[in-house]
Every structure is written in C-alpha cells, then in structure tokens.
Amino acid sequence: MTNIVLFGPPGAGKGTQADVLKEKYNLVHISTGDVFRYNIKNNTELGDLAKSYMDKGHLVPDEVTINMLKAEVEKNEDAKGFIFDGFPRTEAQAEALSNLMDEKNSQINAMVALEVDDEVLITRLLERGKVSGRADDANEDVIRERIAEYYRKTDILKNYYQKQDKYYGVDGVGSIEEITERLSEVIDKL
Known part of the structure; x- marks a missing residue:
C-alpha cells in the first residue's frame, strides 16, 4: 500500500496533481476540505460535531478530524493506497495519522511537497481568482497571508517527516x- 501526504502552499497545484496521481497509481484521494464539506452537508454525526466548533469560530479538534479521515479510509478497505491532501497540518495530526495507518498495517510512505516561489504562487492565485470567482484568490494581501500561514504551520511537519527520511x-x-x-520519480522509488 502506498500512502502519500501531498503538501504545498496555496496555488502549488496539489488538487491538479492529486487528480493525475490518483489515476496513474490507482490511489484514493482524500481531501480534508472535501471530507469536511461532505460531512457537514450531509448532517453526519461527525459533520454536526465539526460544525458546532466551526460555528463558534473554533478549530475542529484533531480527534474529530481523525475520525472523519478514519471513516474515509475504512470506506476504501481495498484501496492500493491513499493521497492525503490538506492533512496532517500539525505534528499531533501527523502522529494520529501514523497511528491510523498502523491500525491498517500500513504507514505513510512519503510527504511530497510541491515547492513554488511565492511570487509565482501569487500570480497563479490571482489568475485563478479571475476564473473561479473565489474571494480568497482575488486579494493579494489575503493571498500573501495564506502563504505565510502555510509556512508558519508546515515547517514543523517538514521537520517531522525529514526525521523519518520521508520528506521529498x-x-x-x-x-x-x-x-x-x-512527482512520479519520487513515488516510483517508494
């Protein structure tokens, strides 16, 4: 089983690449954002619980997020592997994901991060904003803050996976x- 954490700043192309890689390697793509939206829209027990935190402006606890992901993994028992997109975001989440994979007699094989210069990201996101109508892609100051937030949060994860020789x-x-x-050159060597 091949399990990849796909990472990169906003606008790096994670969604595009995840779509290509899931087909090429017959993997299941699990996007945390999509999982949250699905559970909230369908009023699942976990979705309602997550929404109760979000409505108060609080972060959804790791345990709730992990339980949603666990449900997604269990829906795909016969999967050849997974691409995790948007998760983990903290070391505690990385540990929880590792434990979940252990339960499945598997592991995270690699964290693969798409590296793109900030100015390229800003140009990409502003262009995407014109096409998609996404408000968070239309304002350069907001984009710069999203990129800065990504670096503040992910340096910890980069170090976490580097210590395991799993960061690429x-x-x-x-x-x-x-x-x-x-990306294929990395995945083919796992």
Missing part, C-alpha cells in the same frame, strides 16, 4: 506533465 521536495513549476513526472 519537488519543484512545482512547469507544465502539469513536467510536475507529474517529477
């Missing part, structure tokens, strides 16, 4: 095909 930085600039090729 991949150049995220170029055509979709070029970036996929770089």
Whole structure:
C-alpha cells in the first residue's frame, strides 16, 4: 500500500496533481476540505460535531478530524493506497495519522511537497481568482497571508517527516506533465 501526504502552499497545484496521481497509481484521494464539506452537508454525526466548533469560530479538534479521515479510509478497505491532501497540518495530526495507518498495517510512505516561489504562487492565485470567482484568490494581501500561514504551520511537519527520511521536495513549476513526472520519480522509488 502506498500512502502519500501531498503538501504545498496555496496555488502549488496539489488538487491538479492529486487528480493525475490518483489515476496513474490507482490511489484514493482524500481531501480534508472535501471530507469536511461532505460531512457537514450531509448532517453526519461527525459533520454536526465539526460544525458546532466551526460555528463558534473554533478549530475542529484533531480527534474529530481523525475520525472523519478514519471513516474515509475504512470506506476504501481495498484501496492500493491513499493521497492525503490538506492533512496532517500539525505534528499531533501527523502522529494520529501514523497511528491510523498502523491500525491498517500500513504507514505513510512519503510527504511530497510541491515547492513554488511565492511570487509565482501569487500570480497563479490571482489568475485563478479571475476564473473561479473565489474571494480568497482575488486579494493579494489575503493571498500573501495564506502563504505565510502555510509556512508558519508546515515547517514543523517538514521537520517531522525529514526525521523519518520521508520528506521529498519537488519543484512545482512547469507544465502539469513536467510536475507529474517529477512527482512520479519520487513515488516510483517508494
């Protein structure tokens, strides 16, 4: 089983690459954002619990998030592996994910981070904002803060996976095909 944590700042191309990689390697893509939206929209017990925290402006506790992810993993018992997108975000979440994989007699094989220069990210996100209409992609100050927040939060995770020799930085600039090729070179060696 191949399990990858796909990381990168906003606008790095995680969603695009996850779509390509899940097809190429027959993996299940689990996007934390999608899982939250699904559970909240469908009024699941975990969704209602998560919404109760979010409505108060609080972060959803790791335990609730992990339980949602565990449910997604268990829905896909026959999977050849998973791409985790947007999770983990903290060392505690990384530990919880590791424990979840242990329960499945598996492990996280790699954290693969798409590395893109900040100015390239800003240009990409502003362009995406024009096309998508996403408010958070239309304001350069908001974009810069999202990127800064990513670096503040993820340096810890980079160190966590580096200590396990599981961190791989991949150049995220170029055509979709070029970036996929770089990611594939890493995944093929796992």
